[in-house]
Amino acid sequence: MHPLRCLVLVAAGCLLIGGCAFVRGTYGEEVNSMDLSSIKKGTSTRAEVATVLGAPERIVEVNDHEIFQYYRFDMKSGLLLFFSRTNVISEDVFVFFDANGIVQDIVVGKKKPAPDMQFWPFGE
Amino acid sequence: MRRVIGSFAVCFAIAALSGCGPVIWQRFTLNQPITKDQVAFIQNGETQLSEVARELGSPDEILNLKNRLIARYHFIDTKYFRINFGWGLRFFIPYYTPDLVLSGGGAGTDVFDVACDSKFVVQETAFAFHKSSSRFNLWPFAD
Secondary structure, X not given: OOHHHHHHHHHHHHHHHHOXXXXXXXXXXXXXXXXXXXXXXXXXXXXXXXXXXXXOOEEEEEOOEXXXXXXXXEEEEEEEOOEEEEEEEEOOEEEEEOOOOEEEEEEXXXXXXXXXXXXXXXXX | OHXXXXXXXXXXXXXXXXXXXXXXXXXXXXXXOOOOHHHOOOOOOOOEHHHHHHHHOOOOEEEEEOOEEEEEEEEEEEEEEEEEOXXXXXXXXXXXXXXXXXXXEEEEEXXXXXXXXXXXXXXXXXXXEOHHHOOOOOOOOOO
């Protein structure tokens, strides 16, 4: 290959890569099933939940029930040339307490698929 | 030589258009939309909130209403387009770069609300669709 052509190809490659960015970010800890299984409905207290899962990001009060909300976000973002796409999946955990501060219910969703790494913003 | 210069010009144009260049299409999505088929299993007055979470994933928000709560599932789809017609002038006016920006977009949201009683049994469900407001808007002056 001609040296100039090779140089052009390398330069083009560098420029294309220069316009790329792939970013991954998370917010909050992923709650593992071992921790959740140690929380027992009807017996575990607020303090025990806080010991296992940490302090909640948000506390909601509903009819004398306290609800601990633990945030969890997973983000992937791709930028290629002038196209950018960011996908975020949320997986929060909620722990419901009765009026005495005992765990009444735990709302944990099924594991959602991880967000896709995409840069093409069109289509679905 | 002309071909080489042409190739460099193409490379330069690509570099100019990349990243923070004059044109960009951006899209941001939060979660995947929930369909009516996915929520067909919910029986008002019978299904527990924890069962809903097992099927759909945990909700994004819980609202406190009088004697009941509402679990909300959010989906957001935001599209944004931006073009800066003044971008190229930086090569002719070195100390001042005028901008002439046309941009537009929209954020479409879907919300699935699950209303529960004080025992966390589902009483009602509802969708709120605004997804069509998410679009790339090339012309911001339209009505």
